[in-house]
Amino acid sequence: MNKKSILEILRNFKFPSKNEINKSLQSFQEKDWLVVAILLLIMVASTVVIISKINKHIATVIPADGGSITEGIVGTPRFxxxxxxxxxxxxxLTKLVYSGLTRKNNSNEFIPDLAENYEISDDGLTYTFTLKDGVTFHDGTQVTAEDILFTIDRIQDPLLKSPERVSWEGVSAEQIDRKTVKFVLKQPYISFLDNTTLGILPSHIWSNIPTEQFSFSDYNLKAVGSGPYKVSSIQKKNSGVIESFELKSFxxxxxxxxxxxxxNLVFFSNESNLTRALDNGSIDAAHALTPSYVADNNFKPETVVTAPLARTFSLFFNKNKNPIFQDQKLVEALELAIDKQTIISLVLSGFGSTVDSPIPKNIAEFQTLEAAExxxxxKERQVEAEEKLDKLGWKKNKNGIREKNGKExxxxxxxxxxxxxxxxxxxxREYYSLIGIQVDLKVFEIGNLNQNIIRARNYEVLFFGQIVSKEADLYAFWHSSQISDPGLNIAMYANNxxxxxxxxxxxxxxxxxxxxLYANLKKEMDKDKPAIFVYSPNFIYITxxxxxxxxxxxxxDNSDRFNMVHTWYIHTDTVWNVFLQKS
Incomplete structure (x- = not known):
């Protein structure tokens, strides 16, 4: 068929009239209608599938606004x-309501928050921060360098006794202009950026409150910050005890x-009341739960969020109280004799990891330098432990207790x-009993342990935990200058x-x-064996x-779970990529 024929057909083509269509439809029999219906269904289904496939290629699912979370917390807020x-x-609450100059993301990296950017001098002594344009407190007042200086001044006021004061000792703050502030340190300090995650107070509210009235102000509860959420309402029981906070996105x-x-944060007096509320559905989130409770309740995997905590539980040896611990070969045998993974299974229901150094996993980069376990x-390690003790002259007597030169x-x-x-x-203790070591377990109330046992260094071996919240904390725990109270070198370890x-x-x-340097630190401490590092527990969050x-x-810190709360989402939208790119 040539081009001329096609044009002729098109010229003579006429659409059927309404009457012609009606006549055709009236002539349809039942089976004809069935065929039409099937064809229409196939056409609709095909269209849906085609559009769906096209949509997947040209559209993206993105987070959308909406929804709420109700979390239970043990304790009552005051400040x-x-x-x-x-x-x-x-x-x-402070993490949710306030913002700092910087904020840590989920990888523990510092990202600008109120600050647009910051610079660190080559000598590590000067930190200069520039604020973003247009950042405000919840009441609409602009955040300025004056608010930064006011907050630091309050922290450094000895009459206020701020728990943050020790972190800011020796730091001077200077306002360069309305948007710029400079901090000057007396000596380089690797963990200073941790200080800058501190929430900033609105000076236009707090500057009118005398220091002696600071802790009594209503603004300690009706807080006004610049963080991701603002206080909407506070519910109290008849007794006046705070029952809940409702926070709205800022x-x-x-x-x-x-x-x-x-x-919505709901407060409970104890974990039993909290878990009861979680079980009956009156709250849908909770943290710091007993590992056995989480394991026994068979929560769906997608609702259990875990992460390593910056805490290390260890056996610390006091060589001054018992000189046998000066023999590092003996301490090596003691480490071989315990099954750390079984301890984690029995004590933490598996929510933890074994450790072999004082350096926790929040110093993440160092982990790549550690040797494989x-x-x-x-059983093999236990046999090796017994062989080591035999070689050291600690032989089992007729009672199965090891002794040397007549001393058990x-x-x-x-x-x-x-x-x-x-x-x-x-x-x-049971593990040591299996290889012939007699251990007397002394259990103290935590306050008594801290005050009369740890501070007085009145122990032979101490099983306790260390929280290494920032890299500089390792100095406090292991430097020889920190051996005596109030220092925190509880192993009384000294190595130049x-x-x-x-x-x-x-x-x-x-x-x-x-x-x-971290690798060398571990190497040196492995030689001396001042402690046996046992396990690090996991943070557990039901969501x-x-x-x-x-x-x-x-x-x-448990409050770090809210570091990136502004990126959480419940609802989603599907947006065509062309509009996503434009936005």
Whole structure:
């Protein structure tokens, strides 16, 4: 058929008239209608599938605004104030309501929050921050450098006794202009950026409140910050005790309006009441739960969020109280004799990880330098422990207790009456009993343990935990200058090489050189065996399955779970890519 014929056909083509169509339809029989219906269904289904496939290629699912979370917390807030916050509930609310110059993301990296940017001088002594344009407090007042200086001034006021004061000692703050502030340190301090995550107070509210009235102000509860959420309402029981806080998303938050519209925090007097509320559905989120409760309740995997905590539980040896611990070969045998993974299974229901150094996983880069764990089974390690003790002259007597030169191999382990501490210490005692070591377990109330046992260094072996919230904390725990109270070197460890490494770590910038220092630190401490590092527990967070984008590399403080709360979302939208790119 040539081009002329086609044109002729098109010229003579006529659409059927309405009457012609009606006549045709009236002539349809039942089977004809069935065929038409089937063809229409096929056409509709095909169209839907085609559109769906096209949509997948040209559209993206993105977070959308909406929804709420109701979380239970044990305790009662008193100071929703970054200068005074001390308890868990205080810190949780402060993290939600206030913003700092910087904020840590889920990988523990510092990102600008109120600050647009910051610069660090080559000598590590000067930090200069420039604020973003248009950042405001919840009442609409602009955040300025004056608010930064006011907050630091309040912290450094000795009459206020701020728990943050020690972190800001020796730091001078200077306002360059309305948007710029400069901090000058007396000496380089690797963890100074941690200070800058501190929430900023609105000076236009707090400057009118005398220091002696600071802790009594209503603004300690009716807080006004610049964080991702603002206080909407506070509910109290008839007794006046706070029952709950309702928080609403803050549209002008420096990192963008949070997707989740509201967060409700409900407070409980104890964990039993909290877990009862979680079981009956009156709350849908909770943290710091007993591992056994989480394991026994078979929560759906998508509702259980875990991350390593910056806490290390260890056996610390006091060589002054019992000189047998000066023999590092003996301590090596003691480490081989305990099954750390079994302790984690029994005490933490598997929510933890074994450790072999004082450096927690929140110093993430160092982990790549650690050697792989031994492939030996526990039974093999136990046999090796017995062989070591035999070679050291500690032989089993007729009672099955090891002795040397007529002296039995025995010592005491002191610990606190917290369930996990006591249970772990009892398991460790049993492991030592299996190889002929006599251990006396001494359990103390936590306050008594801290005041009369730890501070007085009145123990042979101490089973306890250390919280390494920032890199500089390692200095406080292991430098020889910290051996005596109020220092925190509870192993009373002294090593000149380790001291020099720790001194360098405080000043060294984040470079490969610093990671090598960590490797050397571990190597030196492995030689001396001042402690046996047993385990690091996990942070456990039960969340609604609908809430997305909750993940953590590590958790230092429980309140860190809210670091990136503004990125959580419940609802989603589907947007064509062309509009997404334009936006």
């Amino acid at each position: 929703v104030n970054p200068v005074l916050a001390l308890s868990g509930p205080d810190k949780d 549209r002008n938050f420096s990192l963008g309006k949070p997707y989740v519209d509201s967060i 031994s492939e030996k089974s526990f 191999l025995s010592f005491s382990i002191s610990t606190g009456n917290a369930f996990e501490l006591q249970q772990a210490a009892e398991i460790i 090489s380790v001291d020099k490494i720790l001194e360098s770590l405080i000043k060294e910038k984040p470079t490969l050189e610093r990671f090598k 609604p399955k609908e809430v997305q984008n909750i993940s953590y590399k590590t958790i230092v």
